[in-house]
Amino acid sequence: MNFISHLQKRNIVASNLNGPLQHGEYEWQDPKSEEEVVNVVFVTKDGKRIPVRGKIGDNVLYLAHRYGIEMEGACEASLACTTCHVYVQNEYFDKLPAAEESEEDLLDMAPFLKENSRLGCQIILTKELDGIELRLPTATRNFYVDGHVPQPH
């Protein structure tokens, strides 16, 4: 753990890795009780609303991958791309912790940026965010004009 935090301080490793390195296994587990449940509604770029039952501590990107939502996550939550860009519902925007500088720098590069934009891989669900609505933008940096949808890896 000391080694990882040392690398985090030197910005070699992403700062959100504050635990054993995860790749979405945690999000595949169902919530154990009703107190853990955090309801999230994903709105795709076509306007389709997909309600999802997440739990406390879930990473929004991997939760989306579990339920087949088209959030690309090319860099696997390591703060290196902008493909998990989402619009957070205004009422919940202030409940999220402030974005770090590296996230803000990446958001500068995201297309169709709005005031309520965040990176999905940096949103960790808490009970406060119950009922949050996350809208996907019409395109990400890897805009596939031929209709290709990349599969989560």
Add this chain to the structure above:
Amino acid sequence: MLQRFGIRIAFMTRSLKDSVLQKDSTRRYLVTQLETTASRLSSEPSVSNMEELKKATREGRVDLEYRPLYLDAQATTPLDPRVLDALMPYLISLYGNPHSRTHAYGWESEAATETARKQVANIIGADPKEIVFTSGATESNNIAVKGVARFYREKKRHLITTQTEHKCVLDSCRALENEGFDITYLPIQKSGLINLKDLEAAIRPDTVLVSIMTVNNEIGIKQPISEIGRICRAKKVFFHTDAAQAVGKIPLDVNEMNIDLMSISGHKIYGPKGIGALYIRRRPRVRVEPLQSGGGQERGMRSGTVPTPLVVGLGAACHVAHKEMSYDHARLEHISRRLVDKIMAELPDVIRNGDPEHSYPGCVNLSFAYVEGESLLMALKDVALSSGSACTSASLEPSYVLRAIGADEDLAHSSIRFGFGRYTTEEEVDYTAEKCIQHVKRLREMSPLWEMIQEGIDIKSIQWTQH
């Protein structure tokens, strides 16, 4: 070695020839001279060709001897030789694209671009990551005004600017008005400065941006940037300043002055034309909607290949300006006062537009009453000057800046702008002053208005007929 040198000159002259204006006999002469020299050098390397080379330079040419004195530093400035030295390698051999990540050409160009970024950041007290390179201050102003307004358009709908801003800022504001924004154009006082109370009163809860230029390009007035920045920071409004005429000439610090966005121009500070920069604050973050879409270069705000030679030139110009700022400022103050004192001593009825206490000394705008501005400019044909009025532009209306400071129509038509730079000498200033005095006296002799004044008639009481 001389042969390689000759081939290189041959290559340069060929490209020079392609880019040369057909009508410019001076350049055609120079090119033919270089070509003959190049062919001689590449075929028979010999030292006797130095004579040919010398003839191609200024000493040998008769028709190059009389070029007008350049006193129009606000329009543009000559390239500093040190800047030319810095950017030449990037035009000739280090020609890689700075965004090429995979080879040495790209790496060396990127290193040069980043060094230039640091040099530009240093002169305004910013972090290099906050500098975005653009094609000039006009593009920077467009990105700042339109980009900020459009990004925050959902909650904020109001912008504040002044009546004396540069055309690109005023035109951007007009375009935004078309999109449904409200713009307040603050008036300025007779001194040329804005009233800070007016500004505070104009800020509304839905104001997103205040845009006020640091040094005006027509009358040289310096606005109280620190105070404006303080007001804007207190009211949580973004503050943009067009510092094209101020960077490298007066000390600027974006943190002390609470500036959120700043436009920088290359060719006003002895750098190349076609390059500028925009400072965009990162803490607290200012977001802009990009005007130019593409591969996301320059933090996504200005896509497009960054032109390494121009950027290196801008960086070098900023570096030189940083070192020589106080020396230049002191010297310009001296020659500016020299010109104004000389002219005011000899000629009555000369009005200086803009408060001299709050002016940048390199820009002096004088109105010579009872003399037509155009005719004075024509008379001073061996000095390159600019008129403060818009006679030189398409419309016949006098300059909106002079109208904003309350200059009467007739005075606005008789104004001349003297622009001093790093290379303006005392002799040039003395010569200009003498010629100016001589011609103003001559033109006033011919002027019926001047006759009437001499006889004691009050011009303002006369009813000129409407036609």
